[in-house]
Amino acid sequence: xxxxxxxxxxxxxxxxxxxxxxxxxxxxxxxxxxxxxxxxxxxxxxxxxxxxxxxxxxxxxxxxxxxxxxxxxxxxxxxxxxxxxxxxxxxxxxxxxxxxxxxxxxxxxxxxxxxxxxxxxxxxxxxxxxxxxxxxxxxxxxxxxxxxxxxxxxxxxxxxxxxxxxxxxxxxxxxxxxxxxxxxxxxxxxxxxxxxxxxxxxxxxxxxxxxxxxxxxxxxxxxxxxxxxxxxxxxxxxxxxxxxxxxxxxxxxxxxxxxxxxxxxxxxxxxxxxxxxxxxxxxxxxxxxxxxxxxxxxxxxxxxxxxxxxxxxxxxxxxxxxxxxxxxxxxxxxxxxxxxxxxxxxxxxxxxxxxxxxxxxxxxxxxxxxxxxxxxxxxxxxxxxxxxxxxxxxxxxxxxxxxxxxxxxxxxxxxxxxxxxxxxxxx
Numbered sequence: 001x002x003x004x005x006x007x008x009x010x011x012x013x014x015x016x017x018x019x020x021x022x023x024x025x026x027x028x029x030x031x032x033x034x035x036x037x038x039x040x041x042x043x044x045x046x047x048x049x050x051x052x053x054x055x056x057x058x059x060x061x062x063x064x065x066x067x068x069x070x071x072x073x074x075x076x077x078x079x080x081x082x083x084x085x086x087x088x089x090x091x092x093x094x095x096x097x098x099x100x101x102x103x104x105x106x107x108x109x110x111x112x113x114x115x116x117x118x119x120x121x122x123x124x125x126x127x128x129x130x131x132x133x134x135x136x137x138x139x140x141x142x143x144x145x146x147x148x149x150x151x152x153x154x155x156x157x158x159x160x161x162x163x164x165x166x167x168x169x170x171x172x173x174x175x176x177x178x179x180x181x182x183x184x185x186x187x188x189x190x191x192x193x194x195x196x197x198x199x200x201x202x203x204x205x206x207x208x209x210x211x212x213x214x215x216x217x218x219x220x221x222x223x224x225x226x227x228x229x230x231x232x233x234x235x236x237x238x239x240x241x242x243x244x245x246x247x248x249x250x251x252x253x254x255x256x257x258x259x260x261x262x263x264x265x266x267x268x269x270x271x272x273x274x275x276x277x278x279x280x281x282x283x284x285x286x287x288x289x290x291x292x293x294x295x296x297x298x299x300x301x302x303x304x305x306x307x308x309x310x311x312x313x314x315x316x317x318x319x320x321x322x323x324x325x326x327x328x329x330x331x332x333x334x335x336x337x338x339x340x341x342x343x344x345x346x347x348x349x350x351x352x353x354x355x356x357x358x359x360x361x362x363x364x365x366x367x368x369x370x371x372x373x374x375x376x377x378x379x380x381x382x383x384x385x386x387x388x389x390x391x392x393x394x395x396x397x398x399x400x401x402x403x404x405x406x407x408x409x410x411x412x413x414x415x416x417x418x419x420x421x422x423x424x425x426x427x
Contacts (some may be wrong), residue, residue, distance in 0.1 A: 009037055023058055040409045047305070051234065052400065056089060056392050057226045061306035066313065068226060069093070077316050082221040083107065083191045086388035089226055090159055090395070103160065104191070110157075110164035111185040111194065113172070114144050121176045130173040131258045131379045137169050138162070139251035158246055159391050166387055167191065170380050171198035192217045195384075200372065213371050216324055220367060223313040223360060224382055226389025228306070232256040232263065233386075233393050238406040240394045253390045254383050260300075263382040265361035266368070267375055269301040273334040273341075273365075283337075283344055291350050301338075301362030302345060303355065313360035321367050335366045 003018040005028045014036055017029040027050050034040050043049045058067045066073040069088050076085050087095045087103050095103060120140060124133050141162070168185055175182050175198075183198045193209045196217065201207035227233070235256035240249040257263035276286055290299035304311055325335065342358050345351040368378055397403065 007033075007037075009039060019053075021053075022055075023060070034409070040411070042411055046234075051229055051406075052237065052397065053402075054229070054393070054396060055092070056396060057228045057389070059228045059306055061304070062308050064307060064309040064312045066227070073223060073312060074316060077219040077222050077320075080218075080222060081190070081192075082218045082225070082385070085222045085225055086163060089388045089392040106160050107164040107191055108185065108187045108194070110161045111168050113141075113165055113168050117141075117144070117169070118172070118176070118182065121172055124177075126177065126179075128177065129258075130170070130177060130377050131254065131383070133173040133177070134166075134170055134380055134383065135251050135254040135258070137173070138166065138247055138254060141165065141169075142245050142247040155246075155395065159395065162246060162250065162391065163387055166384055167195040168198065170377075170384055171195060173380070174199060174374070174377055190214065192221070196371075212324065212327060216320055216367065217371070219316065219320055220364065220381070221385035223316060223364075224385030226386070226392065230262070231259070233390060236390045236394050237397045240397055241403070241406040243398070246391065246394055249394050250387065250390050253386070257383055257386065258379055263379045263386070265300060265359075266365040266382065267378040269338075269361050270334065270365040270369060270375055270378070272300045273337050277333055277337055283340055286341070287344055287348065299341070299345070299356075301365075302351065302358055304357075304359045307357070307359065308355040310357040311359040314358045314362060317360055317363040317367065318358075321363050321370070324367065324370060330370060332366060332370065334369070338362060338366060 003020075004015040005018055007014045007016065014033075016033065019027040019029050021027070030041060041049070056069065058070070059065065068076060068085065069092055071088070071094075076088075080088075083104055084095060084100055087100060117137065117140070120137060121133065124136075145158075172182050180202065183201045185194045185198060189197055189209065192214045196213060197207050197209060199207075229237070232253040236249045236253040239252040240246075260268045276283075286297075286299070289295045289297040290302075321335065324330070325332070342362070345356065345358075351357075364382075365375075365378060368381055369375070373381060
């Protein structure tokens, strides 16, 4: 039996369908609200607004649950690879061994980029941020496939093509920004190992692939592979709703991810920890500043828009960082500082009452730093991990029979009608 919610406006009642998701979450379908009532809803930041139905990722912020296609992220981080998880997101199911082998081979076969792209890379100013370079180059990538028409694009090949090339382009952005010789992908290496080799191999010091680093990087990218309708994913869907090509939609997502309140948060955490460490500021003073609403200082890496408990990805990341540091006998004053900050925050009523627990960004930066990823590449690393999610969300949106171009409304608060005054008559 259909369920409805009743809304009373100016003495008149209206009924709107209640939509129930597969995990029992409830939503009110107000798509007919303006047509029936003349009213719209105002939801700044869309924190209470569902923009779509999706079968890709399920989150429960109160319980700390994150699942891709129904599979807990904890299991994927422990047992899967980034390539396998990407297949799961793109295709809606885990691959057979034969399917995974074919997919892996396809990613390697498609990993080379056109030589002309080096010209584009080399003409960016040397100080350009790798994220800005990569976002521009992803958009430019569309120009190298003129035989494909947007409306008839070979989606099944375009999706793995972008996934294959982004790691090559990211490594190229890093190498060229530093004046180093570009390293090409190797067909004998896995997805993560290939990226590391392209980043760090050189004629002076050949790179030796460390299985521990490869495993950890797989987990890092799996944890970032999708996260429901966040800022950058929403950007991909909104831009994609105009029926632009995949490259343009993903480029928009990368631009959104770049911000310090989104994908740039892991870089912001490291910069914050570094500032605290260098200045020698006592943790008590740091906590006091974080509590002071009149102080512009923010304790980066704590709290999340959705999670009201400990971010499940942060638990996995913290364990991974601890294991990696212990196994390799590494020490990092910033990691020690992060742990001390976490311990204080988790026992302080101010943070507990506001659900300000560490999120995934709090520990991901220390991991990237440990494997020698430069700070300005942190957001790029996030983008590579999030790519299968963006592609899956874009594909789901264009296949949606209820598709509509995104067109939010607003409540106008400017001046009412006024007449134009000629310039010589203005006071």
